[in-house]
Amino acid sequence: MSEGTERQETIRQGYKDRLVIVTGGAGAIGSTLTAALADEGAEVIVVDDLSSAYRWCLPQRTNVRFVEGSVVNDDVLAEVFREKPSYVFHLAALFANQNSVDNPERDLEVNGLGTLRVLQHAERSRVDRVVFCSSGCAAYGSDPPRPVPEDYVSLDVHTPYQATKLMGELYCNYFTGHKKLSTVRARLFNSYGPGEVPGSYRNVIPNFIYWAMRGEPLPITGTGEETRSFTYVGDIVDGLLRSGVVPAASGEAFNLASSRETRIIDLAQNINEMVGSRAGVRVVGRRSWDTQRRRQASTEKAARVLGFEARTNLHDGLAANVAWFRANWARIVSDARF
Template identity: 45%
Template sequence: MKQNWSFRIQIVDTYLNSLKLSNDINNYYLNKTILITGGAGAIGSNLVLVLSKLVGDNGLILILDNFSSIKLKSSWNVPPLSNVMLIEGDIRNDRSLKRVFKENISLVFHLAAFFANQNSIDFPEESAEVDTIGHIKLLEYSNISNVEKFIYASSGCAIYGSYPQLPLKEDFISMHLTTPYQINKMVGEMYNNFYRHHYNLPIVNCRFFNSYGPGEIPGQYRNVIPNFIYWALSKGSLPITGEGNETRDFTSVLDLVQGLVKAGFYNEAVGENFNLASGKEISIKSMAELVNKTTQNTTPICFKPRRKWDTKPRLLASIEKAKLLIKYEPIIEFEKGFLENISWFKQNWEDIQLLSDFNPGINSAVRNKTS
């Protein structure tokens, strides 16, 4: 199995040409050694592609990943680049952490997680071990190593509670959360803030919203868009849990990466929380209809009861704070990014079918689809 990397590299090149990062940002990242936990994941692999260009030939991107998000524990999603080093390991493992921090790390982008809501319900202890204990270990090593910044992938979809005022602003957090994943993401931010105030570790909390784009393998615990594309290309029915008028703030993975890169550069980001999103909402039903139309799937959409933890009828983020402090500006319109995602799926379809994992979990909503 081998991914079509030329297509993804072309997308990244086009994006960076349109984005026009400042010379200050380019110079800041040049020759740095950067750790990306979860760098073989959907968002992580795109961050690797972008940062590998920014650090240059004399820089180094270190990936620490245990391949938990991909069937067969494969390195299929790790780009074969000369300035990228893969270390297969776990953030809970001291040996793995000692190995990566020998490399004089400048910045840490912490994207590794036990993803996501249903997975954490099915396996709450492992969720806590990875997302809390592993997180604390990584903070400890980052603090001892005096890293320049620790950028954390939090989740705006997780920490704002069930019925908050829209658009969601950074101070709208809720303590009434409905899954272990949501709880652990909130706890992760709290530990970051503790290390900031107690040890002066330069942390940044980036709250992601509903990412999509090339690099995400479908599966029972993955995001809705790659799963819908997978089922549509397989000529199956797309299962909407709810009535379909629920909305989400779908955000291009490269726009999220832009936010991470800028959060790593701007000192104004240190100690802050940022929403990284498109700032627009799209209904699940309209997204599903677009999937079927684009893939020429004529199998009717089916509707299933909402999962007990899925209590948010709408999601829409305010991105004004990120715009103001780190000059974040999403530039990928949904349909354009969606069509690129479809193209990536089709180019890698045989591999994706082998790597996708839809074995039902203890309480997985996938059972509702297959019953």
């Protein structure tokens, strides 16, 4: 059996008939992950307070159970961990940079205390592994090398969100080193795809699609020459599934990302063209915390250890995202918050 085939078999068998907790499981990544776990035969408990997600995004499966509540609530965590899960995917967070600037204490409570409590319950319940969703914007500071490897970490943070995501990684290191809890730190880069409802604190792609479909010009915060490693949600989920069960991943950090840089101006033009908008773009002021002009991840380690590869090109990923918007337009218009 080849190494790649062996990895695939590990993933297929790793979740079958196992109990898995997904915190933040009603969000775009969480709901896609939940569906993938259910497809693999896992029993999934989703914990989400619906503060930035929607129940209608969750897959309706007999092996998926939803518990509404916050990871800050110790009683909620005690309830679900009492069932002795095998794996925990911790995605719940106050998302993201601007939200944390506006609400720094809430950011600390959810991203700091919430993460600590999840790890505490996981350690007491003797779970096989916790996969913590961190962020490439948090770990690598303002001016990282390109492509940035996992062993480059910077304390040059500019938002509370970046600080608390780094805190979460440090807590994972502590629980792995001193409590012998297996953890993996997944550093996500600019995830996009079906499931993310647009809003003032959401990512650029769902917001661009929303505004383009309404015939509004797309706001460029900067020059448009800024770049990001946009990564399709399905590829992110594939990396998370691998992070949960590949033995060599324990205690490690991985960039789950596309290795390709995309200019924001090109992204805007592609989306306008795809939805048929002629409104163009408009330039607005750069946000004070937005100091990373270019962002590109190294995926060499994730490829070597996990067998991870971001296979979805930007055009195909955007097309799938636009199709999801069109299929759910009435709900999206009702729930979008700006």
